[in-house]
Amino acid sequence: MKSGSQLEKVLTGGHFAVTGECGPPRNANPDIVRQKAAHLRGMVDSVNVTDNQTAVVRMSSLAGCLILMQEGLEPNLQMVVRDRNRIAIQSDILGAYALGVRNMLCLSGDHQKFGDHPSSKNVFDLDSMQLIQTVKKMRDDGKFINDQEIEFPPKMFIGAAANPFADPAEFRAVRLGKKVAAGVDFVQTQCIYNLDRFEKFMQQVRDMGIDEKVYILGGVTPMKSVGMANYMKNLVPGMDVPEEVINRMKGVGKKDQAKEGIAIAVETIQRLKEMKGIAGVHVMAIEWEERVPEIVEMAGLLPRPQV
Amino acid sequence: MVVAERKPLNELLEMVQPYKKILVAGCKGCVTVCNAGGKKEVEILASELRIARKKEGQEPDVKEITLERQCDPEYMDQLTEVIKDRDAVLSIACSVGPQYIAGRFDDKVVFPGLNTTFIGGSLEHGVFAEFCQACGACGIHNFGGLCPIARCSKSLLNGPCGGSSKGKCEISKEVDCVWQLIYDRLNRLGQMDRLTRVIPCKDWTTSRDGGPRKTIREDLKL
Structure with missing residues (x-):
């Protein structure tokens, strides 16, 4: 075991993993995290806690992780390199481990131009690839970036993101391969709506043998409405929402759109379960955590394995 | 200039x-x-x-x-x-x-x-663009001769990120994704192997991060 996290045990045990996501609130109220935790408890193996996603100020990911642990859930600390230099990054990794965090997701982070503080200065001392290298070096070599020894090293299960739908399309699998070379253990993909295109990506991944070296979790986000589908299609960079998905959402009455969105998510999970090289799903129900239980139930993912 | x-x-x-x-x-x-x-x-x-x-x-x-x-x-x-x-x-x-x-x-x-x-140059009459951030340790040959530090919105050395779409950067359709340009150029140069190497953390001491900089040319001093 690299970290001994629940997520690691599920994946190495050959089980189809399910991870969830929790966006901390834009305030200091811990109860909001606790409410989200209540919806996800027993439904997923580990819960990502986002790190100021879309560059909007929120309760810190590490604080969110700690609250989840107090609620009996296993967190996955998301960390972006946008807001921290290598000093702060390594310090936060030490602190997270000391508090009991065992999974990390290494990200570059949305540019602050999109967020609520566009006048801020960004950091980008490291990029996401170098963050992976850093966490691995701390864990496996017991050393900081500067090669100084860490007496009591943090042992994290290392995650990263992959977007199969960004450009250049033919480079996406190669870049995933780079993340594997950098030391990543598991990968969570961007939300998948175009399964045919995702299948092509996975074919390339398998041809390169990458799926043998890393656990790939397919990203699934249920859509609440046609409005959300159009927003994802047109305004979220690197997102591929095919016309037929939009039409399917449009094809049902307004009050049934949420149900249809969940049906699409469940079907996506079922296809992912059959896909070679896919080790699990990452269910990102954005501000919709209360619907996660029915999604995982309908997708036949319950009960979660006790490992 | x-x-x-x-x-x-x-x-x-x-x-x-x-x-x-x-x-x-x-x-x-x-x-x-x-x-x-x-x-x-x-x-x-x-x-x-x-x-x-x-x-x-x-x-x-x-x-x-x-x-x-x-x-x-x-x-x-x-x-x-x-x-x-x-x-x-x-x-x-x-x-x-x-x-x-x-x-x-x-x-x-x-x-x-x-x-x-x-620090940049003109693209056409009246249009100027940024090309250099004066990091003090030029390595653009690793990137097909293009600088990702100055020209990638996130200064990624292992790009492109997931926000690269149709040759443009996620921050604006007016901004080229330099990593798409790097990709295309390395492809033309037959140097795609460069894209599979993980570029490690950069030493920023030669950049502004090392404090205000000074260059001393002993050969020119009077």
């Missing part, structure tokens, strides 16, 4: 408002090339100031000068006479210029007339 653009007239008028005798100082270096602070721009700005003062019912007293360069001590001498009776200097060099004037003429108030924007 150093690219700069002039501040809006209202901002400049507000800056020099308390001062009667003004000197507008241009520079024949980079800012002449990027049409922001050369002799012609000095004339235009001086005229604008005079008109504005007349409108306010004041007799304008604005002098003009354009130095060979404002980033060289020897050319500062050209200011010695003309600056004597001036209350304030409005320099339209890059921000090095007003700093040189401030350093040399202790008793003179100096204002920057330009916003110094970046």
Whole structure:
């Protein structure tokens, strides 16, 4: 075991993993995290806690992780390199481990131009690839970036993101391969709506043998409405929402759109379960955590394995 | 070159408002090339100031000068006479210029007339773009001759990120994704293997992060 996290045990045990996501609130109220935790408890193996996603100020990911642990859930600390230099990054990794965090997701982070503080200065001392290298070096070599020894090293299960739908399309699998070379253990993909295109990506991944070296979790986000589908299609960079998905959402009455969105998510999970090289799903129900239980139930993912 | 653009007239008028005798100082270096602070721009700005003062019912007293360069001590001498009776200097060099004037003429108030924007070049007439961030350790040969530090919005050394779409950056459809350009160029050069190597953390000590920088050329020192 690299970290001994629940997520690691599920994946190495050959089980189809399910991870969830929790966006901390834009305030200091811990109860909001606790409410989200209540919806996800027993439904997923580990819960990502986002790190100021879309560059909007929120309760810190590490604080969110700690609250989840107090609620009996296993967190996955998301960390972006946008807001921290290598000093702060390594310090936060030490602190997270000391508090009991065992999974990390290494990200570059949305540019602050999109967020609520566009006048801020960004950091980008490291990029996401170098963050992976850093966490691995701390864990496996017991050393900081500067090669100084860490007496009591943090042992994290290392995650990263992959977007199969960004450009250049033919480079996406190669870049995933780079993340594997950098030391990543598991990968969570961007939300998948175009399964045919995702299948092509996975074919390339398998041809390169990458799926043998890393656990790939397919990203699934249920859509609440046609409005959300159009927003994802047109305004979220690197997102591929095919016309037929939009039409399917449009094809049902307004009050049934949420149900249809969940049906699409469940079907996506079922296809992912059959896909070679896919080790699990990452269910990102954005501000919709209360619907996660029915999604995982309908997708036949319950009960979660006790490992 | 150093690219700069002039501040809006209202901002400049507000800056020099308390001062009667003004000197507008241009520079024949980079800012002449990027049409922001050369002799012609000095004339235009001086005229604008005079008109504005007349409108306010004041007799304008604005002098003009354009130095060979404002980033060289020897050319500062050209200011010695003309600056004597001036209350304030409005320099339209890059921000090095007003700093040189401030350093040399202790008793003179100096204002920057330009916003110094970046190190770059022109793409077409009147359009300039950033190409360099002066990190102090050039490695663009690793990237097909293109700089991801200056030209990627996140300065990624292992791009492109998930926000690259149809050759454009996620921050704006007006911004090229330099990693798409790097990819295309390495493809043409037959150097795609470079894209599979993980580029490790960069040492930023040669950049601004290492503190204000200085270059000493022993071979040139007198």
